[in-house]
Amino acid sequence: MNSTFAKWFWRIYLLAAIINTAVWLWCRFPWGLVVIAVAALMRLRTVIQQQRQRQNDGYWLEFLSAGVLRGDDNQFAVVYHEGEKQHFFQGRKSNGSAPDILTVPSQLVWRLQTPQWMAERRELILERIQRELEQRKKGRQMRIVEEDKE
Structure with a gap:
């Protein structure tokens, strides 16, 4: 649909x-x-x-809960939209009052695994995501952590 x-x-x-x-x-x-x-x-x-x-x-973020992802209860995702293009970043919920963790690939892995339209724009995209996370009024706090998947 x-x-x-x-x-x-x-x-x-x-x-x-x-x-x-x-x-x-x-x-x-x-x-x-x-x-x-x-x-x-x-x-x-x-x-x-x-x-x-x-x-x-020219961009916006969409926050997806574990129920939408059909994943574990401690997972979530942030979708970065730019025009008709989009990219998912996965995260983990933390226990207690600690901020949730949004994982992004390291610089090298970013260039190799992200789509071409965003491969050379890592700093700009992460800056935008960080700004949006700081401006959030709803939900738990989040921090961005570099983590490469094996």
Whole structure:
């Protein structure tokens, strides 16, 4: 299934659910529609800001949990998107309050194993990822560690 279709399907589905809830609330509580409208506008504003930020920066990060990866409970991934291109970086959750670990290949392995479009741009990409990780407001803290897989 096309991921763009799926995204729009769920957006429209959510909008229909919001409208349905608003109508139901309006019948029982006249101010309910105003509350729903304000909440929907706030969410819409956030989505538009994120899309503009992605367009301005030309890249974005997507955080995938273990459930999405279908991996162990202590695994996660960060997907670096740049235009239509993407690359997965895997990570491990730490125990307790220690930051989670996002693993990236060493410089030599990076040049050999990453796609051509990102082979010579290691420092720029890691700087972008680090900046995004520092700006995160949700979730646990992460740190980047070089680790080559055998």
